Amino acid sequence: MTSNWITTRAWLLMLPLLIVMIAIIGWPLVDTVRLSFTDAKLVGTAGSFVGLDNYVKMLSGSNFQRTLVTTTLFAVLSVAAEMVIGVLAALLLNQQFYGRSVLRALMILPWALPTVVNATLWRLIYNPEYGALNAALTQIGLLDTYRSWLGEPGTALTALIVADCWKNFPLVALIALAALQAVPRDITAASMVDGAGAWARFRFVIMPYLAGPLMVALVLRTIEAFKVFDLIWVMTRGGPANSTRTLSILVYQEAFSFQRAGSGASLALIVTLLVTILAVAYAALIRKSAGAS
Numbered sequence: 001m002t003s004n005w006i007t008t009r010a011w012l013l014m015l016p017l018l019i020v021m022i023a024i025i026g027w028p029l030v031d032t033v034r035l036s037f038t039d040a041k042l043v044g045t046a047g048s049f050v051g052l053d054n055y056v057k058m059l060s061g062s063n064f065q066r067t068l069v070t071t072t073l074f075a076v077l078s079v080a081a082e083m084v085i086g087v088l089a090a091l092l093l094n095q096q097f098y099g100r101s102v103l104r105a106l107m108i109l110p111w112a113l114p115t116v117v118n119a120t121l122w123r124l125i126y127n128p129e130y131g132a133l134n135a136a137l138t139q140i141g142l143l144d145t146y147r148s149w150l151g152e153p154g155t156a157l158t159a160l161i162v163a164d165c166w167k168n169f170p171l172v173a174l175i176a177l178a179a180l181q182a183v184p185r186d187i188t189a190a191s192m193v194d195g196a197g198a199w200a201r202f203r204f205v206i207m208p209y210l211a212g213p214l215m216v217a218l219v220l221r222t223i224e225a226f227k228v229f230d231l232i233w234v235m236t237r238g239g240p241a242n243s244t245r246t247l248s249i250l251v252y253q254e255a256f257s258f259q260r261a262g263s264g265a266s267l268a269l270i271v272t273l274l275v276t277i278l279a280v281a282y283a284a285l286i287r288k289s290a291g292a293s
Helices: 003-036 053-060 062-093 100-112 115-125 132-139 153-180 185-193 198-226 230-235 247-257 261-292
Strands: none
Touching: 003 261, 053 062, 053 261, 062 100, 062 153, 062 198, 062 247, 100 153, 115 132, 115 153, 115 230, 153 198, 153 230, 185 198, 198 261, 230 247, 247 261
16 A cells, blocks of 8 residues: 555545534634624624724724733733642642642642633622622731722732632642652652752752643643633623723624624734734743753
């Protein structure tokens, strides 16, 4: 059997999958690109060709710029917190102690919960009238009166970051814990015999094994945080005063709330381009770190 026939047969076997992918992904993407160059409304008119006007309007608008800053701030702070807490949790769960298996199972629960359920739970915790957070802080004397954590622009974004971190740090912890299992115990023991402290062991012995897996976790979490929608929509819908409005919510509002399908499509493509740039940059970092090791 010739290699050409093997290749042809492989493509024939993949043809149904390719057709499905083109139908599900390719056509909507092409239609979104087409819409982005028109002033089409969501209902009632196909719109006329306007060229790059939608892109110029979106990129130069103050709404996009403020939302980009909010999205970047949310992504950077939440991912940084998740990486730190995840690594610390993995280091703890890598130790031998009674009940470790139970604690590992419990740690997975926040990540296993659907995001909508997680957001609803945290919205109840932050409730200004009967929320558990206000009750706890009041009883220990840190608050005099209940606060509306999601209703104040100064605290709403921080509250969302805490909820997102609680939901997603177990993913980082699981990836780091799997990497810790690959660290040879004889090397760790030898470093302790040589007098290396806890920080030195972590930096020079453990961290080289964690670097690659943590980079993968960083890529996954940054992309997810940058395009977050459901968590923020359920908890604040982008409020108060648009202080928690991210790019994904702005796309939804532009396309569906304001019925501007053309400008909504252009904004969606801008967000897609930004996420793609992030993914390519991270992929280059991963290849660079793999080549260095």
